[in-house]
Amino acid sequence: MINVAILGFGTVGSGVAEVIHQNHDLIARYLGEEVSLKYILDVHDFPNSLFGDRVIHDFSIIEQDPDVDVVVETIGGARIALEFTRRALMAGKSVVTSNKELVATHGCELLRIAEEKRVSYLFEASVGGGIPVIRPMKQCLAANEIEEIYGILNGTTNYILTRMIEGALSFEEALKEAQEKGYAERDPSADIEGADACRKIAILSSLATGWYIAPEQIPTEGITGITLQDVDFAKQVDRKIKLLGRMIRREDGMVCAYVAPHLVRADTPLANVVGVFNGIQIRGNAVGDVMFYGQGAGKMATASAVVADVLDAAKHKNEQTHPFWTEAEGNLVYSLEEVKTRWYVRTAAAIAMPEGCIALSEQTSETTAFLTEEALSEQELLARLPQGMAQVHYRVLD
Numbered sequence: 061m062i063n064v065a066i067l068g069f070g071t072v073g074s075g076v077a078e079v080i081h082q083n084h085d086l087i088a089r090y091l092g093e094e095v096s097l098k099y100i101l102d103v104h105d106f107p108n109s110l111f112g113d114r115v116i117h118d119f120s121i122i123e124q125d126p127d128v129d130v131v132v133e134t135i136g137g138a139r140i141a142l143e144f145t146r147r148a149l150m151a152g153k154s155v156v157t158s159n160k161e162l163v164a165t166h167g168c169e170l171l172r173i174a175e176e177k178r179v180s181y182l183f184e185a186s187v188g189g190g191i192p193v194i195r196p197m198k199q200c201l202a203a204n205e206i207e208e209i210y211g212i213l214n215g216t217t218n219y220i221l222t223r224m225i226e227g228a229l230s231f232e233e234a235l236k237e238a239q240e241k242g243y244a245e246r247d248p249s250a251d252i253e254g255a256d257a258c259r260k261i262a263i264l265s266s267l268a269t270g271w272y273i274a275p276e277q278i279p280t281e282g283i284t285g286i287t288l289q290d291v292d293f294a295k296q297v298d299r300k301i302k303l304l305g306r307m308i309r310r311e312d313g314m315v316c317a318y319v320a321p322h323l324v325r326a327d328t329p330l331a332n333v334v335g336v337f338n339g340i341q342i343r344g345n346a347v348g349d350v351m352f353y354g355q356g357a358g359k360m361a362t363a364s365a366v367v368a369d370v371l372d373a374a375k376h377k378n379e380q381t382h383p384f385w386t387e388a389e390g391n392l393v394y395s396l397e398e399v400k401t402r403w404y405v406r407t408a409a410a411i412a413m414p415e416g417c418i419a420l421s422e423q424t425s426e427t428t429a430f431l432t433e434e435a436l437s438e439q440e441l442l443a444r445l446p447q448g449m450a451q452v453h454y455r456v457l458d
């Protein structure tokens with residue numbers, strides 16, 4: 061019997077309880093033993109829940125119960141979740157989580173404790189929700205040097221951009237609709253300003269390199285500056301605006317990771333990842349390009365990945381897990397300024413278009429929009445624009 065405790069009975073935590081309950085028999089067949097949900101830790105009681113009798117309010121009961129094998133952390137954030145994760149690992153329990161903030165900011169320390177205690181710290185659900193990506197990358201692509209990762213890592217912003225592109229909604233209208241449908245939170249800043257995608261590309265970059273890449277090392281721009289004008293200009297050149305998280309590995313092993321809107325060719329698989337779905341492309345030096353696609357969020361999809369990790373931890377009980385990444389000695393990250401691309405530019409007034417650019421519309425007194433023909437760094441681009449002029453500029457993914 062494998063005993064599980066869930067910390068935080070919100071959307072994902074309750075989904076985990078449901079998956080364990082619904083799929084009890086097939087899980088038992090797979091593992092060769094039953095999985096039992098022993099405790100649910102939450103500040104609230106859930107008298108109407110099927111699992112209400114398992115709710116407790118004191119973490120030390122879980123910490124001190126030698127029968128608890130796996131702790132599922134679905135609290136979120138990096139405060140109390142960090143304390144409970146540390147304590148659970150120190151108590152010799154494997155921990156499984158969907159908490160990308162905690163993994164991206166404290167993964168190094170938590171993986172080290174897990175290694176010392178010969179338990180697992182697993183987080184498949186932290187990137188791409190229900191999409192298998194972490195385990196395939198570490199196992200199925202293990203023979204590859206990962207050269208590039210780029211993808212739509214945030215479902216909320218992809219929903220907003222999709223509604224702008226397909227429904228001609230303004231950013232504000234699309235955000236409101238996403239909130240009404242429960243995709244965007246009341247405070248949507250972590251999604252729309254790119255922090256969520258930043259944490260996810262930090263995790264993927266750390267996995268790809270084996271060295272810790274911190275969110276602070278990842279320049280991040282969200283989607284709040286994108287207007288319907290940009291969407292229309294992109295359409296003129298058969299492109300769609302998508303928020304991408306990207307990691308590029310240079311030949312010398314240095315990497316650059318960033319999050320920013322890109323103009324993506326409309327006929328590519330990534331451009332056709334719509335709504336709340338995520339799509340992640342990984343390029344290995346042996347396999348070439350592979351793509352992972354599916355529901356990047358949602359109760360049952362995310363719970364599916366969390367419970368798969370529970371089963372993995374249970375299968376490898378008392379085994380030393382291999383650390384996924386450690387602190388890098390010296391700097392491993394090169395500047396985004398070195399990543400040259402073509403650019404899309406929209407200015408807030410008419411300007412004489414710089415040489416070597418493709419005009420996107422009739423020039424009016426209010427705006428000039430164009431694509432550069434040449435790949436430039438951001439500084440090189442800005443040097444060609446009138447100083448101090450209000451403008452937006454987004455990378456073109458060729």
Ligand code: HSE
Binds near residue numbers: 215217256
């Ligand atoms: N807010 C996230 C998203 C949820 O929209 O993708 C899953 O991490």
